[in-house]
Amino acid sequence: MSKKIFSLLILSLALLFSCTTQNAVEEPVTEEDTHIYMYGIPIDLYFEESGQVGRGDYFSTILDRYGVPQKTAYELAQISKDVFDVKNIQVGRNYHAYFDETDTSRALAYFVYENSQQSIVRYTLKDTLAVELFEKEMVSALKYAEVEINSSLWNDIIDAGHSPLLAIKLSDIYAWAIDFFALQKGDRFCALFDEISIDDKVMDIGTVYYSVFTHSNTDYKCFYFDEGDGGNKYWNENGESMKKAFLKAPLSYTRISSGFTYARRHPITRKVQPHTGVDYAAPYGTPVVTIGDGVVTSAKNEGAGGLTVRIKHNSVYRTAYLHLSRFGQGIKAGARVSQGQVIGYVGSTGQSTGAHLDFRVWKNDTPINPLTMDSPPANPVKEENKEAFEKAKTDALALRDRMMVGEYYKKLVIDPLSVSGSF
Helix, strand or coil: CCHHHHHHHHHHHHHHHHHHHHHHHHCCCCCCCCCCEECCEEHHHEEEEEEECCCCCCHHHHHHHCCCCHHHHHHHHHHHCCCCCHHHCCCCCEEEEEEECCCCCCCEEEEEEECCCCEEEEEECCCCCEEEEEECCEEEEEEEEEEECCCCHHHHHHHCCCCCHHHHHHHHHCCCCCCCCCCCCCCEEEEEEEEEEECCEEEEEEEEEEEEEEECCEEEEEEECCCCCCCCCEECCCCCECCECCCCCCCCCCEEEECCEEEEECCCCCCEEEECCEEEECCCCCEEECCCCEEEEEEEECHHHCEEEEEECCCCEEEEEEEEEEECCCCCCCCEECCCCEEEEEECCCCCCCCEEEEEEEECCEEECCCCCCCCECCCCCHHHHHHHHHHHHHHHHHHHHHHCCCCCCEEEECHHHCCCCC
16 A cells, blocks of 8 residues: 555544544533423423402403513414414413513513313413413323212212212213112212313213112112213113113202102192192202103193193103293294203292192003102113123123222323313
């Protein structure tokens, strides 16, 4: 090898080494980010002040309290229009102001408005003005509850450390089997369910996988199973729908003021006569719903019965709802109604001494006691799905057993964009 070629080779190697070394020196060194973030803000670097929107407050007046010029507030409102219209801020909503602790001028760096339980609007004032909408993280956790009724379902669930929303969920599931306004001391239930929360605040009760409600010494078991046809999802242990042809009661009431009897002294006429219905005492204006699908045969003032809605459900059953204060929207003779639809509101029209609903049921044109009537179930689990249903039962019971001894816990972060109609 000639001396000239050798010199060029050494020079090339030197340049290559120089470039490699330079690149290595200039490569940035990354450090672990240990800051605490909320709404995309490293809140441990900022001083926070919180407040609530008061009466007479506007977006600009709130920012003015923190020294933000009117011009800046106006510019933020303009760029915010496609994200959130500042005219829609509501009294009572929370907001948070963040100030850079190293900034001696104590200029507002971020302003956060809680638009709802699920979303917040973040306004950036430092460097470049910006507006961004953040969806709060929803978490679904598997829970197991055992509650005995001592005072009320609502209070006893709270005393047991669970959300009262569970009472609403269970009352929906068992609406066809249990009268939740007639619960007795000693009734009890256990349930395996998903609890959905945001910022550790329970927002909803999701799927109830398994439950047993013991009422009047009778166990009512329920299992979750989705047939995939958009229909019923809750069944008893025999694969029969928890839904029935008729609801247990047509309203949420305070008490039963008069029962079914053929010998009652009328409170106004003082005559002893049959009362072939049940009187539910309830506040004036309480919504009254039809206990089942059917057709309205009449909706009119019937004198002593006051404003009355009569419904024919099928060739066997008819119902009537008396002493209403007014009819529900679209309720008139010939109108088709669906189970749970509001057909009127509690009143005291006709011969009545106070606000209540007189509810009556006929079976084959014979009056029957609404409190003791049996209601046929809806369609059972389809034959082709019975094997899958049995597996769902087995899985639910196994999961219940594991939850009872604390061996299992599920926590699932939910994408807010994938959830609709629950909040």
